Amino acid sequence: MTPHTFRKSFRDVEAAETVVAHHRWLVELRSGVVFPKLLAHTGSTLEFERLPGPTAGTADITTVARALGQLHRAAWRGGLRHADMNRPFPIDGATKLAGFTEPRRQRLHAALTKAECPLTHDDIDTWLEISAELPVTLYKDANPRNAIISPDRGPVLVDVDTLTLAPVGYDLAKLIVTMAMTFGAVTREQVVEALTSYITAFGIEADRCPLGHIQVWAEFHHLLTHPWCGQHYAHEWNAIRTWSAAEVVSAARTHVPVRSREPHARDQ
Numbered sequence: 033m034t035p036h037t038f039r040k041s042f043r044d045v046e047a048a049e050t051v052v053a054h055h056r057w058l059v060e061l062r063s064g065v066v067f068p069k070l071l072a073h074t075g076s077t078l079e080f081e082r083l084p085g086p087t088a089g090t091a092d093i094t095t096v097a098r099a100l101g102q103l104h105r106a107a108w109r110g111g112l113r114h115a116d117m118n119r120p121f122p123i124d125g126a127t128k129l130a131g132f133t134e135p136r137r138q139r140l141h142a143a144l145t146k147a148e149c150p151l152t153h154d155d156i157d158t159w160l161e162i163s164a165e166l167p168v169t170l171y172k173d174a175n176p177r178n179a180i181i182s183p184d185r186g187p188v189l190v191d192v193d194t195l196t197l198a199p200v201g202y203d204l205a206k207l208i209v210t211m212a213m214t215f216g217a218v219t220r221e222q223v224v225e226a227l228t229s230y231i232t233a234f235g236i237e238a239d240r241c242p243l244g245h246i247q248v249w250a251e252f253h254h255l256l257t258h259p260w261c262g263q264h265y266a267h268e269w270n271a272i273r274t275w276s277a278a279e280v281v282s283a284a285r286t287h288v289p290v291r292s293r294e295p296h297a298r299d300q
């Protein structure tokens with residue numbers, strides 16, 4: 033390893049090969065979003081180019097949100113728009129992106145017995161069902177440590193270890209919650225600005241990803257991220273949530289009417 037490389041070891045050769053397939057797929061989407069170059073692959077170890085910039089901070093939320101939207105737009109062009117939210121989506125030979133619900137349902141319900149959260153078990157099940165009707169996107173962990181703000185290349189997305197399918201907005205909600213849990217409260221204005229950039233870069237209609245959805249997905253992420261409080265995260269989401277718990281409940285119980293998936297002119 034040189035100062036210019038970032039080496040990561042995986043549990044076995046197969047896990048490393050999965051990451052190589054994820055990386056190749058993401059790069060070949062030609063989204064304009066930058067990923068570090070993969071320099072070497074030896075058994076269960078991968079070596080990427082090392083990016084010099086700092087990881088993303090609160091001031092970078094909109095920039096990173098735009099990159100996520102850009103990625104979704106390219107993935108839709110590459111066929112992801114036709115994916116079924118809860119069916120593994122093949123990207124490269126044997127490699128598939130897992131569906132949204134299956135890897136999460138049990139973990140969410142278990143987390144809800146341990147963490148304070150305005151959502152109920154019924155809300156979780158309802159939103160897991162609703163997700164199947166929402167625009168499908170890819171989900172790659174969007175915590176701020178996984179976006180490096182390169183001085184000359186903009187936001188570079190690292191850590192492609194786990195990719196799944198997820199409803200539009202799910203990754204943006206992760207970015208917002210983990211930014212807040214890392215650095216302290218994120219304002220509503222910052223969230224709205226980031227959401228606007230994300231939707232615009234994706235090219236879908238705003239009503240397919242309203243703020244209410246972000247509010248619900250943010251609670252999903254809080255539940256799933258809560259165990260890392262005190263390690264990566266200095267702030268409790270319950271103490272710094274951008275909106276009130278009552279607003280979350282209202283968003284979760286407002287069953288947004290969803291239209292069946294249809295082509296959108298701007299994405300042809």
Ligand SMILES: Nc1ncnc2c1ncn2[C@@H]1O[C@H](COP(=O)(O)OP(=O)(O)OP(=O)(O)O)[C@@H](O)[C@H]1O
Pocket residue numbers: 038040068080081082083084087177178180190191192
């Ligand atoms: N190519 C890279 N160049 C520079 N820094 C990197 C690179 N890849 C990863 N990093 C930094 O190292 C951290 C750890 O790498 P990675 O995200 O792959 O592992 P992780 O197990 O998910 O750790 P974490 O939870 O801290 O993100 C990243 O969060 C990022 O800040």
Ligand SMILES: [Mg+2]
Pocket residue numbers: 173177178191
């Ligand atoms: Mg990471």
